[in-house]
Amino acid sequence: MSQVTYREVGFNGLWKNNPALVQLLGLCPMLAVTGSVVNAVGLGLATMFVLTCTGAAVSLIRNYVSDAVRLPAFVMIIASVVTCVELFMQAFTYDLYLVIGLFTQLITTNCVVLGRADAFACKNRIGPAAFDGFMMGLGFAVVLFIIGAAREAFGTGHLFEGMDLLFGPIAANWRIEVFPNYPQYLFAVLPPGAFIFAGFLIAVKNGVDAGIKRRAEAGMVKVKRERVRVTGAVG
Amino acid sequence: MALLRVTSPHAHHPANKTGWVMLQVLAATIPGIAAITWFFGWGTIVNILWASVLAVTLEALFLKLRNRPVGFYLTDYSALVTAWLLAIALPPYAPWWIVAVGIAFAILIAKQLYGGMGYNPFNPAMVGYVVLLISFPLQMTTWAEPRGVAGAELPGFWQAFQFNFGLVDRAALDGVTGATVLDVFKQNNTALVKDLWANPIFGHFGGHGQEWVNAAFLLGGLVLLARRIFTWHAPVCFLLALTVMSAAFYDGGSAASGGSPLLHLFSGATMLGAFFIVTDPVTSATSNRGRMIYGACIGVLVYVIRHWGNYPDAVAFSVLLMNFAAPLIDHYTQPRTYGHEKAGTRKAGK
Numbered sequence: 317m318s319q320v321t322y323r324e325v326g327f328n329g330l331w332k333n334n335p336a337l338v339q340l341l342g343l344c345p346m347l348a349v350t351g352s353v354v355n356a357v358g359l360g361l362a363t364m365f366v367l368t369c370t371g372a373a374v375s376l377i378r379n380y381v382s383d384a385v386r387l388p389a390f391v392m393i394i395a396s397v398v399t400c401v402e403l404f405m406q407a408f409t410y411d412l413y414l415v416i417g418l419f420t421q422l423i424t425t426n427c428v429v430l431g432r433a434d435a436f437a438c439k440n441r442i443g444p445a446a447f448d449g450f451m452m453g454l455g456f457a458v459v460l461f462i463i464g465a466a467r468e469a470f471g472t473g474h475l476f477e478g479m480d481l482l483f484g485p486i487a488a489n490w491r492i493e494v495f496p497n498y499p500q501y502l503f504a505v506l507p508p509g510a511f512i513f514a515g516f517l518i519a520v521k522n523g524v525d526a527g528i529k530r531r532a533e534a535g536m537v538k539v540k541r542e543r544v545r546v547t548g549a550v551g
Numbered sequence: 552m553a554l555l556r557v558t559s560p561h562a563h564h565p566a567n568k569t570g571w572v573m574l575q576v577l578a579a580t581i582p583g584i585a586a587i588t589w590f591f592g593w594g595t596i597v598n599i600l601w602a603s604v605l606a607v608t609l610e611a612l613f614l615k616l617r618n619r620p621v622g623f624y625l626t627d628y629s630a631l632v633t634a635w636l637l638a639i640a641l642p643p644y645a646p647w648w649i650v651a652v653g654i655a656f657a658i659l660i661a662k663q664l665y666g667g668m669g670y671n672p673f674n675p676a677m678v679g680y681v682v683l684l685i686s687f688p689l690q691m692t693t694w695a696e697p698r699g700v701a702g703a704e705l706p707g708f709w710q711a712f713q714f715n716f717g718l719v720d721r722a723a724l725d726g727v728t729g730a731t732v733l734d735v736f737k738q739n740n741t742a743l744v745k746d747l748w749a750n751p752i753f754g755h756f757g758g759h760g761q762e763w764v765n766a767a768f769l770l771g772g773l774v775l776l777a778r779r780i781f782t783w784h785a786p787v788c789f790l791l792a793l794t795v796m797s798a799a800f801y802d803g804g805s806a807a808s809g810g811s812p813l814l815h816l817f818s819g820a821t822m823l824g825a826f827f828i829v830t831d832p833v834t835s836a837t838s839n840r841g842r843m844i845y846g847a848c849i850g851v852l853v854y855v856i857r858h859w860g861n862y863p864d865a866v867a868f869s870v871l872l873m874n875f876a877a878p879l880i881d882h883y884t885q886p887r888t889y890g891h892e893k894a895g896t897r898k899a900g901k
Contacts, residue, residue, distance in 0.1 A: 501652075503686035512660065 329451025356464025360457025371449025473498025594643030697760030772826025792850025
């Protein structure tokens, strides 16, 4: 596993093995908090931070913890980091914490975090492990952001409402009216809307992949030799 | 000796063609549409026309995108049936974009994304309706007031067109819109049922106008039944279950009463649902026994949601819930194949 490159790790996290679109992990926060951009970005950033920290920590202890108890150990680490994030949010973004606090706690049980710890971090050195956590988190956060933006725009007609909850007073006037005089489209704000938008995003990703493959087969684009998936199966 | 060299099915009667069946279904809705138009003005006709244009256009576009034969699928008229049923279910003066969102959802997501005609697990018109109902509760619950009750003159065709497309101020519509009978029942906590009848929107036993609309759909449905477009099992069991439930909880008309069986049979979307929605061959159970269970469960659910739920009418929700259950019902009601033992009854090791 030591021959894995940063480039591949990054590509895996952002696109090829994207936690939200390919592994379909962490669906609960993806469906529950993506009603607006601020919630989605808040939870995306928190997840990203947790993934990076747990990746590094799990990688550090990988030679000292036996296989039999590794999962409880991982969960302990994840829970500690999540608690840190939660306290941090209570201290600095309390209003946002009131909205998505419950889901911040649930990052502990987010399968992406445990999945990456078990599939990648515990088999790699600290550098790649932390980077993998960061890129996976980024891939997750980007998907959350896109779904959040789509649901906020189609659900309420505006974007970036209440970004000051996350970024302070500087973001108070980031709000954009996408569709003026828009009647609320509750369906997009409610969880079924998240299913539909996530489904469309997965379809777009698969469509792009199929397009690249088709063009590669037609010999128009040279694609690097496919290598075997490096991360193993994630349960 | 002449050997038959064609494979089954051997019957080539036009009654077997989907397009002909769908056309008869469309024709059978006409009495109901006429009744709606007489009692509530021309809004529904405007919606039906607009919905038909949209549905056919979207269906053609998506069939083209999916590389399916456009003409073949358009001439089965299933898109038109979806459009008409959804437009009939909508409030007559729903704005044009309500119709557009509903049709787009019904045709694109509920039908074409699942594989098109024959592959949709849920009734497209009901999916469109439910999406609209949970998304735009205000617009979806301002029903029109019937002729003779409405404060203002009912709009004519051109006027209805202007209202629905927002060409004139919709505030003028306030005179002709109001609550339905089922809304009144839902919100009533104190009045006895016989006192509710002082409200002019109540008719002889159901809603004023609504009872005739339902009777007209019943007529259309009976014609379809006589022409054997569908079997009696699902609609009759649906109506029977609704009757039994409403009779059981009628309690003679106290303030907590759920309304008489006649009120439930002839209000809201009961008859439209019974003969035009529940009988959808694609999304309902397939065997006759299965259809009886399917219909009866919908009837029970309609009453449960109407009486104890949050929504005044419930045909769409109940149908969608039972669409979910239809494969399960099919699994347990498989008819015995002739010459074989019933599936699942064979003893192990035999």
